Amino acid sequence: MQQWSHEAWNIADGQSIKAKDVLEAHNNAISVLDESFFKVRFDRCTPSEKKYMRALANFGSGSHRSGDVAFLLKVKTASVAPTRSKLIKKGMIYSPSHGDTAFTVPLFDQYMKRAMDLG
Numbered sequence: 001m002q003q004w005s006h007e008a009w010n011i012a013d014g015q016s017i018k019a020k021d022v023l024e025a026h027n028n029a030i031s032v033l034d035e036s037f038f039k040v041r042f043d044r045c046t047p048s049e050k051k052y053m054r055a056l057a058n059f060g061s062g063s064h065r066s067g068d069v070a071f072l073l074k075v076k077t078a079s080v081a082p083t084r085s086k087l088i089k090k091g092m093i094y095s096p097s098h099g100d101t102a103f104t105v106p107l108f109d110q111y112m113k114r115a116m117d118l119g
Contacts, residue, residue, distance in 0.1 A: 003029040038111040052083045057112035063102035
């Protein structure tokens, strides 16, 4: 929200922000987040962690079964458990309930899709 507000104020003409300013600010806000906030988090991860997160991103926002992520990666659920655990410890993902996984940062799933191919 802060980034959108900042970008909208930069675009706004006068003392108030209009709806059109917010809409126009969207691409700028995403671009800044991609190059700073999201990228810093992404760069802290190993290739296998990035691959897991990219697979998770394929399912969109919200929580998803760890088994579904493993299935997409064509591996057994138990084999991704150590990677999942490391990502939880790094604060990249969390487990809202047993066996479920979600990103800790809103819109990170969309960033992962922009940052790397699923392959």
